[in-house]
Amino acid sequence: MPPASPTTPGPFGSKLLRKSSRSMLGMDPQKIIKTFFGANSGITIVVLVLIMVFLLREGAGFLSTYHHELEVYRKAGLEFCDIADTPLKQQQQLTSALRRAKASAASDEAKRALGDAEEAFETAIEPADEIVSELKTHATETKELANEFHTLEVGRLQLLAAAYSTSDPTRKADLLKEAELSKVDAPNYEERIAAVIDRREELAKALTDYTTVLGTAAVALPDAVADVKTAVPAHIAEVHAAVKKLETWSWQEPVSFFTAARSFFFGTGWITNSSWQDFYGVVPLLTGSLLISLVALLIATPISVSAAIYTNQFASDQEKEIIKPVIEFIQAIPSVVLGFIGIAVVGDLIKGVSQWEILSWIPGFPIQERLNIFNAGFLLAFMAVPTMFSLAEDALNNVPRAYSEASDALGATKLQTVFRVIVPAAISGILAAILLGLGRVIGETMVVLLVAGNRIAIPDFGDGLGVIFQPAHTLTGIIAQELGEVSRGSSHWQALFMVGILLFVISLSVNWCARTIAKRFEHPKA
Amino acid sequence: MMKRILTIALLTLVTVSAEAQSTLRIRGSDTLGAKLIPSLAESFKKTGGKVSFDIAAEGSSTAFTNLAAGTAEIGMSSRKVKADERTLCRSKGVALNEIEVAWDMITIVVNAKNSVSDLSKKQIMQIFAGDITDWSEVGGPSGPISVYTRNTSSGTYKDFMTMAMKGREYGKNSQKMAGNEQIAAEVGSNPNGIGYVGYAYAGAKGTKIVTIDGKAPNPAAVKSYPLSRPTFLYTAGEPAGNTKAFIDFCLSPAGEAIISKAGFVALSAK
Numbered sequence: 001m002p003p004a005s006p007t008t009p010g011p012f013g014s015k016l017l018r019k020s021s022r023s024m025l026g027m028d029p030q031k032i033i034k035t036f037f038g039a040n041s042g043i044t045i046v047v048l049v050l051i052m053v054f055l056l057r058e059g060a061g062f063l064s065t066y067h068h069e070l071e072v073y074r075k076a077g078l079e080f081c082d083i084a085d086t087p088l089k090q091q092q093q094l095t096s097a098l099r100r101a102k103a104s105a106a107s108d109e110a111k112r113a114l115g116d117a118e119e120a121f122e123t124a125i126e127p128a129d130e131i132v133s134e135l136k137t138h139a140t141e142t143k144e145l146a147n148e149f150h151t152l153e154v155g156r157l158q159l160l161a162a163a164y165s166t167s168d169p170t171r172k173a174d175l176l177k178e179a180e181l182s183k184v185d186a187p188n189y190e191e192r193i194a195a196v197i198d199r200r201e202e203l204a205k206a207l208t209d210y211t212t213v214l215g216t217a218a219v220a221l222p223d224a225v226a227d228v229k230t231a232v233p234a235h236i237a238e239v240h241a242a243v244k245k246l247e248t249w250s251w252q253e254p255v256s257f258f259t260a261a262r263s264f265f266f267g268t269g270w271i272t273n274s275s276w277q278d279f280y281g282v283v284p285l286l287t288g289s290l291l292i293s294l295v296a297l298l299i300a301t302p303i304s305v306s307a308a309i310y311t312n313q314f315a316s317d318q319e320k321e322i323i324k325p326v327i328e329f330i331q332a333i334p335s336v337v338l339g340f341i342g343i344a345v346v347g348d349l350i351k352g353v354s355q356w357e358i359l360s361w362i363p364g365f366p367i368q369e370r371l372n373i374f375n376a377g378f379l380l381a382f383m384a385v386p387t388m389f390s391l392a393e394d395a396l397n398n399v400p401r402a403y404s405e406a407s408d409a410l411g412a413t414k415l416q417t418v419f420r421v422i423v424p425a426a427i428s429g430i431l432a433a434i435l436l437g438l439g440r441v442i443g444e445t446m447v448v449l450l451v452a453g454n455r456i457a458i459p460d461f462g463d464g465l466g467v468i469f470q471p472a473h474t475l476t477g478i479i480a481q482e483l484g485e486v487s488r489g490s491s492h493w494q495a496l497f498m499v500g501i502l503l504f505v506i507s508l509s510v511n512w513c514a515r516t517i518a519k520r521f522e523h524p525k526a
Numbered sequence: 527m528m529k530r531i532l533t534i535a536l537l538t539l540v541t542v543s544a545e546a547q548s549t550l551r552i553r554g555s556d557t558l559g560a561k562l563i564p565s566l567a568e569s570f571k572k573t574g575g576k577v578s579f580d581i582a583a584e585g586s587s588t589a590f591t592n593l594a595a596g597t598a599e600i601g602m603s604s605r606k607v608k609a610d611e612r613t614l615c616r617s618k619g620v621a622l623n624e625i626e627v628a629w630d631m632i633t634i635v636v637n638a639k640n641s642v643s644d645l646s647k648k649q650i651m652q653i654f655a656g657d658i659t660d661w662s663e664v665g666g667p668s669g670p671i672s673v674y675t676r677n678t679s680s681g682t683y684k685d686f687m688t689m690a691m692k693g694r695e696y697g698k699n700s701q702k703m704a705g706n707e708q709i710a711a712e713v714g715s716n717p718n719g720i721g722y723v724g725y726a727y728a729g730a731k732g733t734k735i736v737t738i739d740g741k742a743p744n745p746a747a748v749k750s751y752p753l754s755r756p757t758f759l760y761t762a763g764e765p766a767g768n769t770k771a772f773i774d775f776c777l778s779p780a781g782e783a784i785i786s787k788a789g790f791v792a793l794s795a796k
Contacts, residue, residue: 092657103662144609151610155617273587273678275693348715368672368718371701449704454677457698471701481677481702484584487591487614 055504059497066491067260075189075251076142077196078277083246084132084203087239088125094228094235095121101225113222124213128206135196145187152182193251204243211236270456272482272492280495284458288472289442292452295377295468296441300384301434308392313418331386339450342379347371364466371453374468379451380441388437395429396422428521435514439507445476452477475503550768552581553592554602555681556705557630557724558757559583562788563602569784570775577768586681593762594618599769601760604630604681620762627776628790631725631743632686632753635733637717642666644737647752650690653720656697661718674709674721677702685755686722726789745791
């Protein structure tokens with residue numbers, strides 16, 4: 001198509017664009033239009049900056065709030081209880097294995113033996129368990145006192161600030177009186193923790209006794225439960241380690257800001273609205289997001305790139321007319337609709353297929369959860385295809401004609417030209433397309449919220465490739481699910497904003513990479 | 527003359543529409559807000575209440591954040607208000623007023639194909655806390671247990687923790703669903719699934735109710751079922767006007783009939 005001639009604008013355009021002697025505010029219309037468009041592009045930059053400022057402002061306080069919470073966690077003795085609790089949880093896993101073995105045991109005699117062993121395990125831990133649960137009640141009370149004090153203190157300071165800024169004397173007196181009323185004593189950590197420390201010896205003794213009993217009980221275990229038998233010595237070692245840790249534990253040891261930051265970025269537990277202690281560790285969410293994006297990319301890349309190559313190089317004009325609009329139409333499907341399809345159709349389909357005998361060699365099959373990483377990744381791939389297809393097709397289009405003509409002139413076949421000349425020349429653009437597809441996928445919310453299964457745990461990589469058929473939770477999903485319920489300014493609220501910042505940084509760097517790659521291998525302008 | 531009539535007509539129209547326009551914004555628990563409160567609102571309108579309702583049910587916590595922010599007239603909650611939520615409301619100048627409306631029974635459901643039909647309280651705690659991970663441990667066929675729970679904004683999530691799990695944390699293998707319906711749907715589709723729902727949702731397709739130490743949830747014997755709990759409406763200060771009229775309606779015999787029909791237990795029946 002010849003370029004539109006600038007000398008023949010429409011009747012309206014000609015009036016607007018022609019050089020005129022008239023002017024407004026000292027500017028001629030051309031200048032005004034230029035300023036208008038310039039201002040619009042300026043606004044997008046300003047909005048972007050405002051978004052960053054907003055995210056940072058809400059998230060900035062997180063580290064200090066979380067730091068304070070972790071400090072209370074230590075001072076109130078919750079940390080102490082958790083150290084003692086870890087071996088107790090392990091013991092539960094061991095008895096769980098025993099129960100399973102008992103259920104599958106063949107003879108009544110074996111069943112009885114395993115039942116006795118289970119009971120021995122349970123009774124051995126009871127004294128320690130009792131002490132820990134008593135200490136937990138005490139620690140929770142301390143924590144509640146600390147939280148109440150903190151809330152009231154913050155409120156009191158607000159009231160005082162309001163009182164000093166008001167000029168109305170009666171209102172000022174009211175506010176001051178109210179502030180006085182909400183004055184409470186700070187909890188005396190030292191006095192309260194003493195009750196915990198006093199029982200340290202007792203707890204250590206109970207745990208050590210438990211290991212002795214367990215050691216003898218383990219010897220008597222039948223060979224049917226060899227895995228439990230081998231796990232017991234390691235467990236006993238862990239209990240001893242925990243006892244050592246309890247003995248050196250001190251409530252006064254300061255919590256560094258580094259600890260707070262580390263437990264956010266590398267923490268493996270995202271536990272909120274807990275009656276014990278909230279933890280904000282992003283690792284499970286991050287792994288979920290990354291795994292889902294990876295699955296989506298692995299599915300979407302071959303489809304969209306080969307579709308782009310075919311459309312650009314081999315398709316007839318008629319085919320192009322059909323393929324391009326159809327692929328671009330996919331973008332118009334709302335993600336919530338895709339989510340419903342994921343629950344109602346794809347989930348049951350994957351689950352049904354996974355139960356076929358002939359497919360049982362695939363890791364993870366037959367699957368149990370219809371809402372899982374693969375399901376979400378599959379739908380996201382579908383959403384990423386239009387973006388990746390269009391951009392990859394553009395990249396192929398931008399390869400100078402001279403390249404293919406030169407290749408033709410050397411007598412190369414069409415296939416040789418495409419795969420040896422055009423695709424290598426467009427590879428940077430194709431890579432950029434894939435990365436921008438990744439950016440699209442990692443920020444998608446609705447589909448993952450509905451379809452990914454929302455299990456906040458690091459997927460079990462022990463399953464090998466089967467890991468993609470496990471449920472997971474994502475960075476975007478957690479914000480959507482939890483932001484509505486939290487009170488503004490709380491640590492939970494700030495933690496969610498930190499997750500938002502993390503997401504923002506990820507998409508920003510993905511986009512930056514895409515741009516750098518595209519720029520680095522730019523073609524000479526033909 | 528004509529002009530005057532027109533003005534009066536217009537004025538009446540404005541006042542009438544102002545009256546009809548008054549909206550009760552109700553926020554909070556999904557257990558109450560998905561079925562019960564909307565059907566109460568419907569009948570309230572039928573009995574001549576001139577008020578429109580705006581109901582959003584996203585979990586009990588949202589009741590208090592909305593009441594504190596002044597964006598709701600009534601908060602629905604399937605649990606009692608927490609101390610820090612009361613403090614939050616107080617700091618915004620809102621004194622919470624609590625009204626018990628109905629009793630609910632948290633019902634444990636498993637897939638209809640599951641052979642397990644009774645669990646002890648301890649087993650339930652261990653399953654949801656992640657100590658028991660296989661059905662063979664509780665006398666079923668061998669298979670890993672999939673645990674479905676509500677998400678953290680739900681009052682049921684918290685209530686279940688205190689009532690059935692002695693305040694312990696949910697196991698890491700639990701999956702957090704947005705509402706009762708989703709839990710019922712997943713349990714119905716997964717032979718190894720277990721979850722809890724409000725009694726009103728217990729009859730979903732493909733699921734069956736598990737008795738707890740032999741006790742089935744039964745509206746006639748609420749008190750003896752271990753997982754029964756009161757549900758509440760909260761208002762900012764003493765209710766007045768439309769708010770009061772609606773709450774009075776909920777507690778009237780007509781309201782109680784709807785409550786029983788929706789699968790809850792009316793206060794007078796317990």
